[in-house]
Amino acid sequence: MLVWDQLDQQAQQAILTRPAVSAGAGVQAAVEDIIDSVRQKGDQALLEMAKQFDNRQSDRLRVPEDEITQSEFQLSNELKSAIDQAYNNVRAFHELQLPVPKQLETQPGVVCELKYQAIDAVGIYVPGGSAPLPSSVLMQGVCAQLSGANTVVLATPVKGEESIHPAILYAAKKCGINIIIESGGAGVIAAMALGTESVPKVDKVFGPGNAYVTMAKQLLSQSVPGFAIDMPAGPSEVLVIADENANPAFAAADLLSQAEHGADSQVLLLSDSEAFITEVEAEIARQLAELSRAEIAKQAMNNSALVLVESIDKAFELSAEYGPEHLILQLRDAQSRVDLVKNAGSVFVGDYTPESAGDYASGTNHVLPTYGYSKTYSSLNLMDFFRTYTVQSITKQGLSDLSKAILPLAEAEGLDAHANAVAIRLNGGKQ
Amino acid sequence: MLVWDQLDQQAQQAILTRPAVSAGAGVQAAVEDIIDSVRQKGDQALLEMAKQFDNRQSDRLRVPEDEITQSEFQLSNELKSAIDQAYNNVRAFHELQLPVPKQLETQPGVVCELKYQAIDAVGIYVPGGSAPLPSSVLMQGVCAQLSGANTVVLATPVKGEESIHPAILYAAKKCGINIIIESGGAGVIAAMALGTESVPKVDKVFGPGNAYVTMAKQLLSQSVPGFAIDMPAGPSEVLVIADENANPAFAAADLLSQAEHGADSQVLLLSDSEAFITEVEAEIARQLAELSRAEIAKQAMNNSALVLVESIDKAFELSAEYGPEHLILQLRDAQSRVDLVKNAGSVFVGDYTPESAGDYASGTNHVLPTYGYSKTYSSLNLMDFFRTYTVQSITKQGLSDLSKAILPLAEAEGLDAHANAVAIRLNGGKQ
Numbered sequence: 001m002l003v004w005d006q007l008d009q010q011a012q013q014a015i016l017t018r019p020a021v022s023a024g025a026g027v028q029a030a031v032e033d034i035i036d037s038v039r040q041k042g043d044q045a046l047l048e049m050a051k052q053f054d055n056r057q058s059d060r061l062r063v064p065e066d067e068i069t070q071s072e073f074q075l076s077n078e079l080k081s082a083i084d085q086a087y088n089n090v091r092a093f094h095e096l097q098l099p100v101p102k103q104l105e106t107q108p109g110v111v112c113e114l115k116y117q118a119i120d121a122v123g124i125y126v127p128g129g130s131a132p133l134p135s136s137v138l139m140q141g142v143c144a145q146l147s148g149a150n151t152v153v154l155a156t157p158v159k160g161e162e163s164i165h166p167a168i169l170y171a172a173k174k175c176g177i178n179i180i181i182e183s184g185g186a187g188v189i190a191a192m193a194l195g196t197e198s199v200p201k202v203d204k205v206f207g208p209g210n211a212y213v214t215m216a217k218q219l220l221s222q223s224v225p226g227f228a229i230d231m232p233a234g235p236s237e238v239l240v241i242a243d244e245n246a247n248p249a250f251a252a253a254d255l256l257s258q259a260e261h262g263a264d265s266q267v268l269l270l271s272d273s274e275a276f277i278t279e280v281e282a283e284i285a286r287q288l289a290e291l292s293r294a295e296i297a298k299q300a301m302n303n304s305a306l307v308l309v310e311s312i313d314k315a316f317e318l319s320a321e322y323g324p325e326h327l328i329l330q331l332r333d334a335q336s337r338v339d340l341v342k343n344a345g346s347v348f349v350g351d352y353t354p355e356s357a358g359d360y361a362s363g364t365n366h367v368l369p370t371y372g373y374s375k376t377y378s379s380l381n382l383m384d385f386f387r388t389y390t391v392q393s394i395t396k397q398g399l400s401d402l403s404k405a406i407l408p409l410a411e412a413e414g415l416d417a418h419a420n421a422v423a424i425r426l427n428g429g430k431q
Numbered sequence: 432m433l434v435w436d437q438l439d440q441q442a443q444q445a446i447l448t449r450p451a452v453s454a455g456a457g458v459q460a461a462v463e464d465i466i467d468s469v470r471q472k473g474d475q476a477l478l479e480m481a482k483q484f485d486n487r488q489s490d491r492l493r494v495p496e497d498e499i500t501q502s503e504f505q506l507s508n509e510l511k512s513a514i515d516q517a518y519n520n521v522r523a524f525h526e527l528q529l530p531v532p533k534q535l536e537t538q539p540g541v542v543c544e545l546k547y548q549a550i551d552a553v554g555i556y557v558p559g560g561s562a563p564l565p566s567s568v569l570m571q572g573v574c575a576q577l578s579g580a581n582t583v584v585l586a587t588p589v590k591g592e593e594s595i596h597p598a599i600l601y602a603a604k605k606c607g608i609n610i611i612i613e614s615g616g617a618g619v620i621a622a623m624a625l626g627t628e629s630v631p632k633v634d635k636v637f638g639p640g641n642a643y644v645t646m647a648k649q650l651l652s653q654s655v656p657g658f659a660i661d662m663p664a665g666p667s668e669v670l671v672i673a674d675e676n677a678n679p680a681f682a683a684a685d686l687l688s689q690a691e692h693g694a695d696s697q698v699l700l701l702s703d704s705e706a707f708i709t710e711v712e713a714e715i716a717r718q719l720a721e722l723s724r725a726e727i728a729k730q731a732m733n734n735s736a737l738v739l740v741e742s743i744d745k746a747f748e749l750s751a752e753y754g755p756e757h758l759i760l761q762l763r764d765a766q767s768r769v770d771l772v773k774n775a776g777s778v779f780v781g782d783y784t785p786e787s788a789g790d791y792a793s794g795t796n797h798v799l800p801t802y803g804y805s806k807t808y809s810s811l812n813l814m815d816f817f818r819t820y821t822v823q824s825i826t827k828q829g830l831s832d833l834s835k836a837i838l839p840l841a842e843a844e845g846l847d848a849h850a851n852a853v854a855i856r857l858n859g860g861k862q
Contacts, residue, residue: 106794131845226803372657414562
């Protein structure tokens, strides 16, 4: 346990500072090579990389549609229903977010509109690793489906002789995705940004990944005109604010559920009760022993901080400064304090709202800004799959009235031709 | 005049391809030095750079509030009214965009909310150069004002013995901005991202600038946790689609009003009428001669293309492929074709809707995605000054029902502690 008021400023700052995330010197050069290779050789480059990095012999890149259709028969009823239920909740909550065009006649004869257009072609990356991530498919796929994007490509790595887990395929099918690419890493990100024989070129790529994937997203978004990415990536984080009424077993479980994500996970507990923190420490030790990913969680817990603060108000202040990805409020008056929250990606209110509810099934999106970006970036939402643009239609009289604003401003800015484009219209074609 | 169908594929592609924009080898290293200098020396670094680059002797960085208050008395009534009128229209159109929180009980006992928070501190950069740009202040300042941001900083360079033009100060005053920094370039971008004695640290910086400003925005957004920028920058562009009913003098004026922005401006006209294009060419020659910025406009027109296409449908198809910043429709049936537009930042409909109306005063925002980013990026809108986040509150029974989705998914993903955070709550604190 750390006691905030007994720490010097440097130690306090250390708690709120994330470890520097650096891709490592070799990553950029390696990714640049991969991008060049995909640009030059297309599919062939992806197949060669699959051999080299994933020990894969197959020369198949795209999953046949009947494998997608048949996926549900390879799932237990329990898992299939779980995906159905999560899909329904996530879909319902994101349907709320469908944008509504707006129109205003700002002055007589001057009509301005705000309109929305789905991004035409999107790519969804689902990392591989130790387990399939159907929830990651749902969170991104539902948005793509609701937006009405014309092209949705899902890419995920496959190792050796394995095939994509049916839970991934079934989640994709629920979201209407029929282009599934068995390929991972920086290569397939480049393929989606540039297009290859098998991989359609997309306008925007979503989804987390390792340092190579992140670097590829960054480099391609800077070099391919019009190509965009979702948000900056960083290690996952939770901050729990709890008072003496909270259940220490629940708080410990929440801290550990974040810690098991990876050794670089950031885990913070702020409480005004010393007794509570002591109990949480004991609970962590007890629960940790039972976890299959105990080693990973233990490493993350080594970087965690359980901090005694003078008051819950102080905890809210520190949370706003830190800007956590996930913020859990286990407080007697949690509900009444929600509006005081600043800078959090997703907020979990009350004793029965663990982070895993939002990770999987409550309906909110689990793709959230980390690394302090919750101060400026939004949680993934339907608008990330749309773009906003404007339209204006002006009558001759409207333009005449508006010219009283345009002409002096154009003159002040020294832009004659801007003024002339108005004057010539009001003078019937004469300059 | 170019005839689309007579061009080979390479020549066609060349018309729709933007020139590569490269910052130049020295820019990144120079900007890294500037950022380091601001990090180490704060205000002092800005003052040294003002001396070195802008020949400025003053050691004042912040405009005193009474200069802002008094600015309106230094303006002509005409210019003051123009700013007032533009402000009112832009404000009215952006007020429409104020976000409304949403809430849904996705299943009994599971309440999800989508909420909005203004970005706390924002910076607005207004470039200097040959003329003051009060319109640039309005377009960004109105958004900051409507969002309710706690801190709004405006920065703009000042050369030698000059002071900031009263039109800039008055536009800032209308937008409630009282922190105005007399400093420009990469230095002040770094100051806003990092904070100095005189310049408050902000969370997000908006506004265009030269290659150094753009590079500073890019580097800082990648290295300062939580710091964000508005959108990728690029040369300004217009695409005009016109049929034989359009007025060639109007079309020529619109092309030139884009061309005078800078020698790198991109200017395109697509029409299905050869006679019309010929008339536009003559009009351009005639109008160009009268412009004060004729030299700049002439250079931009050298890179422009006036293209004869087989049909207006074809013109819409090419426009969607190009993705122009500004799209002007001078067509008999312009209004009925608006919904066919894809990938444009702002659309100007009909003979009496020149681009300069939107640049200054119709109400729409003039900060728009260029360089093909209109396929994926939004026109600047009020949401760029907000962030979206989610909140969930679940009852014990709600969590119990939801566990049927959470537990199988957590198991499939191999995340025990995620499952445990639910199970322990349903088992009254026992793992």
